[in-house]
Every structure is written in structure tokens, then in C-alpha cells.
Amino acid sequence: MQVSVNINGVEHSRDIEPRTLLVHFIRDDLQMRGTHWGCDTSNCGACTVWVDGAPVKSCTMLAVQAEGAEVTTVEGLVKDGALDPIQEGFTECHGLQCGYCTPGMMMTGRWLVDQNPNITREEIREGISGNICRCTGYKNILDAIEYARDHANSEVSA
Amino acid sequence: MQTPAPVEYAKATSIADAISRLEALGEDSRPVAGGYSLIPMMKLRLARPETVVDLNGIAELRGIRVEGNELVVGAMTTHADVLSSAILFEHYPIFREAEHVIADPIVRMRGTIGGSMCQADPASDLSAVGSALRGNAVITGSSGSRTVPLREFHDGPYETVVQTGEILTELRYPIRPGAGSAYEKVERRAGDWGVCTSGVFVVVSGGVITDCGIGMAAVNADHYCAPEAEALLMGKAPTEENLAAAAAAAANEANPIADQRGPADYKRHLASELTLRALRRAVAASQGA
Ligand SMILES: Cc1cc2nc3c(=O)[nH]c(=O)nc-3n(C[C@H](O)[C@H](O)[C@H](O)COP(=O)(O)OP(=O)(O)OC[C@H]3O[C@@H](n4cnc5c(N)ncnc54)[C@H](O)[C@@H]3O)c2cc1C
Ligand code: FES
Ligand code: FES
Numbered sequence: 313m314q315v316s317v318n319i320n321g322v323e324h325s326r327d328i329e330p331r332t333l334l335v336h337f338i339r340d341d342l343q344m345r346g347t348h349w350g351c352d353t354s355n356c357g358a359c360t361v362w363v364d365g366a367p368v369k370s371c372t373m374l375a376v377q378a379e380g381a382e383v384t385t386v387e388g389l390v391k392d393g394a395l396d397p398i399q400e401g402f403t404e405c406h407g408l409q410c411g412y413c414t415p416g417m418m419m420t421g422r423w424l425v426d427q428n429p430n431i432t433r434e435e436i437r438e439g440i441s442g443n444i445c446r447c448t449g450y451k452n453i454l455d456a457i458e459y460a461r462d463h464a465n466s467e468v469s470a
Numbered sequence: 471m472q473t474p475a476p477v478e479y480a481k482a483t484s485i486a487d488a489i490s491r492l493e494a495l496g497e498d499s500r501p502v503a504g505g506y507s508l509i510p511m512m513k514l515r516l517a518r519p520e521t522v523v524d525l526n527g528i529a530e531l532r533g534i535r536v537e538g539n540e541l542v543v544g545a546m547t548t549h550a551d552v553l554s555s556a557i558l559f560e561h562y563p564i565f566r567e568a569e570h571v572i573a574d575p576i577v578r579m580r581g582t583i584g585g586s587m588c589q590a591d592p593a594s595d596l597s598a599v600g601s602a603l604r605g606n607a608v609i610t611g612s613s614g615s616r617t618v619p620l621r622e623f624h625d626g627p628y629e630t631v632v633q634t635g636e637i638l639t640e641l642r643y644p645i646r647p648g649a650g651s652a653y654e655k656v657e658r659r660a661g662d663w664g665v666c667t668s669g670v671f672v673v674v675s676g677g678v679i680t681d682c683g684i685g686m687a688a689v690n691a692d693h694y695c696a697p698e699a700e701a702l703l704m705g706k707a708p709t710e711e712n713l714a715a716a717a718a719a720a721a722n723e724a725n726p727i728a729d730q731r732g733p734a735d736y737k738r739h740l741a742s743e744l745t746l747r748a749l750r751r752a753v754a755a756s757q758g759a
């Protein structure tokens with residue numbers, strides 16, 4: 313089945329089996345390996361991407377369902393070579409160890425900050441409850457998302 | 471790696487289009503809503519539809535409105551929309567309380583109320599809410615729509631009365647002025663299915679309970695409800711003693727089974743305790759209203 317998906321601003325058309333999951337379309341058909349694939353059971357959130365601006369666990373969506381949609385993956389966060397505040401946050405706050413959960417955490421974190429520019433630490437904690445990290449104990453991830461909140465906002469108000 | 475079996479895909483453009491496709495394709499087709507239950511089942515090959523008919527493009531299936539003395543929620547309304555709905559919260563805070571503990575914020579962005587009802591998982595939180603509120607399901611097929619009480623909607627675990635060629639289009643809940651409502655859930659970790667849950671509404675008027683509903687999930691109560699416990703409360707003063715007696719009766723209407731979420735007697739204890747807690751809060755809310 314022919315499918316056309318706009319990913320990070322670039323149109324990608326492929327002939328795929330309808331059963332192809334979005335995560336495999338992105339990673340295998342398009343060879344974009346930024347999006348991770350972890351539990352395969354809709355629990356861990358490593359595969360989180362945005363479809364038309366909303367986060368989706370891409371292991372639980374068929375690629376054909378994204379036909380005509382705008383998908384953003386972690387590779388799409390960089391703008392003109394500059395890191396997004398969420399990426400800066402993970403760098404500055406040491407928000408990762410093995411890095412497995414990181415793309416999903418960044419996609420969810422940036423979405424949370426966009427939804428609520430004044431989001432509290434407690435709300436972030438709840439907001440990332442669909443993203444599992446086995447390394448960090450979450451403290452630095454919360455710091456990183458708070459960093460993004462503070463810097464994404466100053467960007468807008470500047 | 472889990473991959474669904476080969477499947478065909480069709481995107482429906484309207485309710486009529488979805489129904490005609492599903493009817494033409496017959497038993498081997500399934501509608502897909504949020505996909506957060508169906509796609510995992512397809513990956514595990516527990517579901518092997520030959521065609522999935524995507525309902526995501528049907529705008530008329532999504533939305534929340536008041537119609538007469540009913541709250542009407544379209545089947546494709548997402549968990550996130552239910553969670554943030556001011557209208558639902560105004561009449562029944564139970565919706566917000568339940569949604570707050572369903573899955574996680576990402577799943578809630580795409581998972582739907584209709585999918586939750588049709589999946590009919592024994593632990594489905596919105597099924598307990600719907601039965602507590604004695605809501606109705608509107609099911610639509612090629613010959614028109616029929617309305618089924620949510621307390622008759624299920625045909626056992628994972629089975630509903632929705633037939634091949636039909637879809638669930640709306641959920642309707644009667645508005646009850648002065649009602650208080652509350653939802654209680656014990657889960658193993660944030661975002662997990664309940665070990666046991668209880669959701670209730672109560673109307674207290676003139677010092678007695680004039681209307682009430684009790685719903686429970688994850689403990690195999692028939693149609694997720696506890697009618698004998700409700701009968702004990704009708705016409706009674708909302709004293710701690712009366713609430714406790716009803717909560718104990720509700721636990722007797724539960725038929726929990728031991729599994730990885732806990733032993734049966736623990737779940738039965740939770741059914742009583744959570745029902746009591748929910749009743750206390752719903753009574754207080756109704757008295758304050
Ligand atoms: C990690 C995780 C945690 C979860 N935790 C919870 C929880 O704590 N509590 C809880 O209640 N749920 C939980 N869920 C389930 C979640 O609520 C699902 O979204 C829901 O069960 C199914 O809704 P859906 O829109 O995704 O439906 P789908 O998966 O698309 O469909 C489910 C079934 O319903 C059928 N269907 C869907 N819509 C219609 C319709 N309009 N008419 C007829 N048939 C229809 C489909 O054919 C399919 O058989 C969890 C899910 C995940 C992935
Ligand atoms: S790989 Fe998708 S949620 Fe874990
Ligand atoms: S950094 Fe290893 S899983 Fe999060």
C-alpha cells in the first residue's frame with residue numbers, strides 16, 4: 313500500500329505492507345534510528361513521536377494511519393543546527409545514562425512544556441509516566457525538562 | 471519483534487462509510503479507534519482481522535455535549551478530551567478522577583472512550599464509570615441506531631452486544647442535579663490497570679439517599695455494577711454504618727480471581743474499602759451541592 317508521510321518537514325513515500333508499525337517504518341524503511349524501540353508493548357514510551365503535534369507510541373500505530381500526517385521525530389528537534397531547549401536540558405542536566413529512553417523522554421518532555429509553559433515538577437513527573445527509564449532514577453530527567461521549560465519560555469518572551 | 475499478521479487497511483470518512491465497509495467485509499473486519507488495545511492484540515496475534523477500518527477520520531464521532539438532560543460523548547472522544555472536559559466535570563467529577571488514573575498521558579491522547587467500552591476489558595475504568603452512572607450506548611448499523619443500557623452492553627469479558635457491521639457511536643449519561651460522584655482505584659504502579667476500582671454517584675436529598683449507582687472494575691462484577699449494594703442505600707440516611715453495609719454488599723457482588731495483581735480475598739477487601747471511600751466522598755459532594 314502506498315503511503316506518504318511528512319517527517320520532520322520532508323515528504324516520504326513508500327510502498328509498504330499495511331501491517332507495518334510506524335516505529336518500523338521510521339527506523340527500518342526510512343533508516344532514521346533516532347526513534348527507539350523498546351518494550352514493544354505500548355508501555356515504555358521509547359518509541360514516542362509526534363503525529364500532528366500529539367505524542368504517539370509509534371509501536372502501537374500502523375504507518376498507514378499516518379498517511380498525510382506531519383510526524384516529528386527526535387531528529388526533527390534540531391532547528392538550523394541549533395539544539396532544541398529540551399536537548400540542551402538533557403545535556404546540561406545529565407538527563408541520560410544509557411540513552412535508551414532519551415528520544416521518547418525528549419519528545420514527551422518538549423510536548424509537556426509546549427502544552428503548559430508553567431508546568432510544575434510534579435506535573436512533569438506525572439506527564440512522563442508513560443515513559444520508562446531504567447537508569448537515571450528520573451531526577452535528572454525532571455531537571456532536564458524543567459530546564460527546557462525555563463529556556464523554551466524565555467525564547468518565546470524574548 | 472511483534473508484528474501484526476498481514477492485514478488490509480481502510481480509512482472510513484463518515485459513520486455511514488464505516489458501517490457499509492464493516493458490513494461488506496463481515497466478521498473478519500474490525501474498527502480501529504485509538505488502537506491502544508487492538509494493535510497490541512494484533513501484535514500478539516490474539517486478534518487477526520483481515521481488514522481494519524480506521525475511525526480516526528470521522529469528526530462526527532468526536533465531541534462532548536449536553537442534549538436535554540443527558541451528557542453525550544462521541545465514541546471517538548479521546549481519554550484526554552474526557553479528562554479535560556469542563557462539562558463532564560461539572561456534572562460528574564468521577565470522569566476526571568477515573569481518567570486521571572487511566573494509562574498515561576500519551577495513551578490518553580489517542581485512546582478513546584468508545585474503544586475502552588468496546589474492548590470491555592474486565593479492568594476497564596470507563597466501563598465501571600458507565601455502569602455506575604447507568605449510561606446508555608448508542609449503537610449504529612445500516613438499519614439505524616439502537617440504544618442499549620450500559621448495564622446490558624457486555625456479553626462477558628472482552629465481548630459486547632455490538633454486532634458485525636455495527637459501531638458504537640455515542641455514550642449517553644443522564645444528568646442528575648445535586649449528584650456527587652467519586653472514583654477510587656488501587657493499581658500496582660502509575661498508569662497500570664486497576665487491581666480493583668470502584669466508582670459511585672449518590673444523590674442525597676432531605677437527609678436520605680434518593681438515587682445512587684455503584685460501578686466496579688477488575689473484580690468481575692456482572693456488568694461492572696453492584697445493584698444489591700445500591701438497593702441497600704436507597705431511601706437510607708447516608709450514615710457511616712449504612713455506607714459500610716453497602717460497601718460490604720458490593721464486595722459480595724464482586725467475583726475476583728487471583729492473578730499477578732493479587733489474591734482474590736485482597737481484591738474483595740479492596741472492593742469494599744474503595745466503595746466505602748468513594749461513597750463517603752460522593753455523599754459529601756452531594757450534601758455540599
Ligand atoms: C500502557 C497502557 C495502559 C493502559 N491502562 C489502562 C487503564 O489503567 N485503564 C483502562 O481502562 N484502560 C487502560 N488502557 C487501555 C486504553 O484505555 C485503551 O485506549 C482502550 O482500552 C481502548 O481504546 P482505543 O481507542 O485505543 O481502542 P482500540 O484499541 O482501537 O479498539 C479496542 C476494541 O474496540 C473496538 N472498537 C473501538 N472503537 C469502536 C467503535 N466505535 N465501535 C465498535 N467497536 C469499536 C475495536 O475493534 C477493538 O476491538 C491502557 C492501555 C495501554 C496501552
Ligand atoms: S516500544 Fe513503544 S512503548 Fe515501548
Ligand atoms: S537513560 Fe537508560 S533507560 Fe533512561
